[in-house]
Amino acid sequence: MVTRRWLPALLLCGIALPAWAQDRSITLASTTSTEQSGLFGHVLPIFARDTGITVRVVALGTGQALDVGRRGDADALLVHDQAAEERFVAEGHGGPRRQVMYNDFVLVGPGTDPAHIAETHDVAAALLRIAAARAPFISRGDRSGTHAAELRLWQQAGADPVTGRGQWYREVGQGMGPALNTAAAQNAYALTDRGTWLAFRNRQDLRILVAGDTRLLNQYGVLAVSPQRHPHVKAAEAQAFIGWITGPAGQAAIAGYRIHGEQLFFPNAGSPG
Amino acid sequence: MDVQDLGSAFVAAMALVRHGDPDMLAILGLSLRVSLAALGIAALVGLPLGALLAVARFPGRRAVVVALNALMGLPPVVAGLMIYLLLSRSGPLGAWGLLFTPQAMVIAQAVLITPILAALSRQVLEALWEEYAETLRSFGAGPWRAVPTLLWDGRFALLTVLLAGFGRASAEVGAVILVGGNIEGATRTMTTAIALETSKGDLPLALALGLVLMVIVLGVNALAQLLRDAALRRAG
Amino acid sequence: MLPIEAEALSYAAGGVAILQDVSLRIEAGPPLLILGPNGAGKSVLLRLLHGLLRPGRGRITPEAPTRGAMVFQRPVLLRRSVGANIRYPLALAGLPWAERRRRAAAALEEVGLAALADRPARRLSGGEQQRLALARAAALAPPVLFLDEPCASLDPAATRAVEEIIAGIAARGTKIVMTTHDLGQARRLAGEVVFLHRGRVVEAGPARPFFNGPASAEAAAFLQGDLLW
Numbered sequence: 001m002v003t004r005r006w007l008p009a010l011l012l013c014g015i016a017l018p019a020w021a022q023d024r025s026i027t028l029a030s031t032t033s034t035e036q037s038g039l040f041g042h043v044l045p046i047f048a049r050d051t052g053i054t055v056r057v058v059a060l061g062t063g064q065a066l067d068v069g070r071r072g073d074a075d076a077l078l079v080h081d082q083a084a085e086e087r088f089v090a091e092g093h094g095g096p097r098r099q100v101m102y103n104d105f106v107l108v109g110p111g112t113d114p115a116h117i118a119e120t121h122d123v124a125a126a127l128l129r130i131a132a133a134r135a136p137f138i139s140r141g142d143r144s145g146t147h148a149a150e151l152r153l154w155q156q157a158g159a160d161p162v163t164g165r166g167q168w169y170r171e172v173g174q175g176m177g178p179a180l181n182t183a184a185a186q187n188a189y190a191l192t193d194r195g196t197w198l199a200f201r202n203r204q205d206l207r208i209l210v211a212g213d214t215r216l217l218n219q220y221g222v223l224a225v226s227p228q229r230h231p232h233v234k235a236a237e238a239q240a241f242i243g244w245i246t247g248p249a250g251q252a253a254i255a256g257y258r259i260h261g262e263q264l265f266f267p268n269a270g271s272p273g
Numbered sequence: 274m275d276v277q278d279l280g281s282a283f284v285a286a287m288a289l290v291r292h293g294d295p296d297m298l299a300i301l302g303l304s305l306r307v308s309l310a311a312l313g314i315a316a317l318v319g320l321p322l323g324a325l326l327a328v329a330r331f332p333g334r335r336a337v338v339v340a341l342n343a344l345m346g347l348p349p350v351v352a353g354l355m356i357y358l359l360l361s362r363s364g365p366l367g368a369w370g371l372l373f374t375p376q377a378m379v380i381a382q383a384v385l386i387t388p389i390l391a392a393l394s395r396q397v398l399e400a401l402w403e404e405y406a407e408t409l410r411s412f413g414a415g416p417w418r419a420v421p422t423l424l425w426d427g428r429f430a431l432l433t434v435l436l437a438g439f440g441r442a443s444a445e446v447g448a449v450i451l452v453g454g455n456i457e458g459a460t461r462t463m464t465t466a467i468a469l470e471t472s473k474g475d476l477p478l479a480l481a482l483g484l485v486l487m488v489i490v491l492g493v494n495a496l497a498q499l500l501r502d503a504a505l506r507r508a509g
Numbered sequence: 510m511l512p513i514e515a516e517a518l519s520y521a522a523g524g525v526a527i528l529q530d531v532s533l534r535i536e537a538g539p540p541l542l543i544l545g546p547n548g549a550g551k552s553v554l555l556r557l558l559h560g561l562l563r564p565g566r567g568r569i570t571p572e573a574p575t576r577g578a579m580v581f582q583r584p585v586l587l588r589r590s591v592g593a594n595i596r597y598p599l600a601l602a603g604l605p606w607a608e609r610r611r612r613a614a615a616a617l618e619e620v621g622l623a624a625l626a627d628r629p630a631r632r633l634s635g636g637e638q639q640r641l642a643l644a645r646a647a648a649l650a651p652p653v654l655f656l657d658e659p660c661a662s663l664d665p666a667a668t669r670a671v672e673e674i675i676a677g678i679a680a681r682g683t684k685i686v687m688t689t690h691d692l693g694q695a696r697r698l699a700g701e702v703v704f705l706h707r708g709r710v711v712e713a714g715p716a717r718p719f720f721n722g723p724a725s726a727e728a729a730a731f732l733q734g735d736l737l738w
Contacts, residue, residue, distance in 0.1 A: 027373055027456075036469070058454035058456055071364075073373065177472025177474055200473060201474040203474070230362055232370065404585055408585040410561055412597070412598040414601055426587055426589065429588075
């Protein structure tokens, strides 16, 4: 018990590190799409001003973020894979799940569009054309929310891209940005959330080819990690965050975030999930 | 990425430095503090360990040396993952609450570079010990007493060892992004910021940050070299 | 410490016998010079007597980790100042700080290096380095001082300076035990002689009779400058 107190204290003393832990702060495990699109940079300062609570964001894939929550290493989660979120709640790791906002996924690809998917607005048809043409497609392959959505879309289209694995179907196992960097370099198709796409700078020849299909809806949910499972979590602050982001102030802040005049996320906490 | 991007990266790097961008300065400051703290801890452990291995003869010594040399090549992600599992709230040291803090990054970097400092200092000090051994034994100093002597008399060579450790620590990204979480304003370092900007496709900014980091590391090396030369002139 | 008694020492390295059945007695008195052709085992004998090597057979009394102090043919100076080089073994010997200062200053004065006390030791010339090594050993005030070819790589002027220092140390009562291949130097310094040949003691005794009329054919040939092996 003595060393348990003593060692971190030693680490602290020897090292003049800044006070990283403000009195009131929570750790939010979230997705690369929300972080890299710049949404948090816009919304969280408003929350801090309103409540005095700092939110420290660890941006991961949804699957990883849920794992961080399971281990008790975050106080709240903001992710986008409803099925996985409901499993998390059912297993008693936290919850209840509240829906926060949505945006949409888009299929991007090279301007040359070798599979001719720009002609259709049906995402299932577009995926079938890509598979038929054996045109290069970059998959996240990282258990993220976008990856889960992509697999769901393939299933709905009735195609199994795994047969093309290693050839035209390429799983990078990385975040959205690196996957887009890869797609740009290889003139490949990819599924991305619109927020990351709008903030993404290295597009080269990539452009949006399919968008607007209702099946491309990208719903975000928010959950608190269970204080019963993990007594150290900052339950009150986490609840304050969830209440705020799903309340009028937070919803207005989300609606107010724009890139080049374009709204990235659409608050929908009020509507039934 | 083409030549034009390189040019704009250079321009962006100049702009970052000229305007003293406060976010970047904070990130830079954290990077230096974390790496220097890790270097300090690693030096406290690694240099005496290297000196001991240079002078001591015991069964299994070769095995320890081989293990240290192998640990020099420990993939940072593996080290980071082990520390992540240790420091996680569900891990054995979870009660410390250190995951996603600068301290966790210090631990990760220290774990990564301690074998480097120990292995390199062993090499450097073994040569010195070969030269000193007979004289020190003549003075009645055994291997244990020789350790501080070697560390002091090898100080100029050890400075190079420390710089190698610092370089590795400050360039590291795989472990610190895992255990630090790349949290803006808390655990974002130069290398994790570079990784983030690369993800966002802002390659010129990523490269600009990389240039700044390189200049800083170069500056630290130059400063150390100057100090070494000055001290060498006085002390031989 | 004195007398040091070596009885029937044998020493071998890598299966090659270097010393065989060497017995000698070191008593207080004038310098003892160990002479003999190259490869006779002079350096090994010094190291055995000082304690750096353990004999394969035989024994040396008194038993101790090391006996006296030693200066090597090529002195190893610490990467420190001239003064710090002298103070280092004094600190190991457990002398208090002030006493270390006092002795270091006196020792440097004696070997004419007082003005260089703050210089890096390893920047000194070869002769200065050997004088510093002598001062460093002498500052310990050892009862016996072993010197292994201390002038082997020095020019005549430096050799003369080192010999004067050695004579001074001997005059203050420290027993000098020294190897050399320089017969002139041996004649100048020796009070006693041990003549080694092929790892054995061939002659031992006072210096003057040895140089005037050696008893053995080997020593006679050696003194005439013949090659011995």
